[in-house]
Amino acid sequence: xxxxxxxxxxxxxxxxxxxxxxxxxxxxxxxxxxxxxxxxxxxxxxxxxxxxxxxxxxxxxxxxxxxxxxxxxxxxxxxxxxxxxxxxxxxxxxxxxxx
Numbered sequence: 001x002x003x004x005x006x007x008x009x010x011x012x013x014x015x016x017x018x019x020x021x022x023x024x025x026x027x028x029x030x031x032x033x034x035x036x037x038x039x040x041x042x043x044x045x046x047x048x049x050x051x052x053x054x055x056x057x058x059x060x061x062x063x064x065x066x067x068x069x070x071x072x073x074x075x076x077x078x079x080x081x082x083x084x085x086x087x088x089x090x091x092x093x094x095x096x097x098x099x
Contacts, residue, residue, distance in 0.1 A: 023071070023095060023096035023097065024071065024072065024073065024074045024077035024078075024093055024094070024095060024096060025068045025070070025071050025077070025093070025094050025095070025096050026068070026069050026070040026071070026077050026080045026081055026084070026091060026093060027066050027067065027068050027069070027091060027092050027093075027094055028057070028061050028066065028067050028069050028084065028089055028090065028091045029061070029065065029066050029090040029091065029092065030061050030062060030065045030066065030090070031089070031090045033088070034088065034089060036058055036062060039054075039058045039061065039089065040054040040055055040058050041054075042084070042087045042089060043057055043058065043069065046080065046083055046084065046087065047069060047070060047080075057069050071096055074093070077093050078093060081093050
């Protein structure tokens with residue numbers, strides 16, 4: 001962590017800290033390629049979801065076109081998006097308050 005900037009107001013510091021500590025969504029988007037059972041399996045392996053939770057998110061993706069599968073710090077969210085891409089799922093990173 002870097003030292004505080006003496007020229008930065010406390011409000012700016014608080015905003016920066018909040019954005020770094022959380023508030024990033026991993027969103028899986030619907031695609032016409034992957035089978036539902038495959039998506040459930042990926043959610044279980046990548047996120048450690050149980051069968052019920054994995055199916056819930058898979059159905060959201062299928063029926064609503066998207067599902068927020070994880071929220072937290074940006075670095076971990078980016079890692080999850082990268083991992084989901086490796087499993088050939090469509091996933092994006094978005095700010096928690098963006099949607």
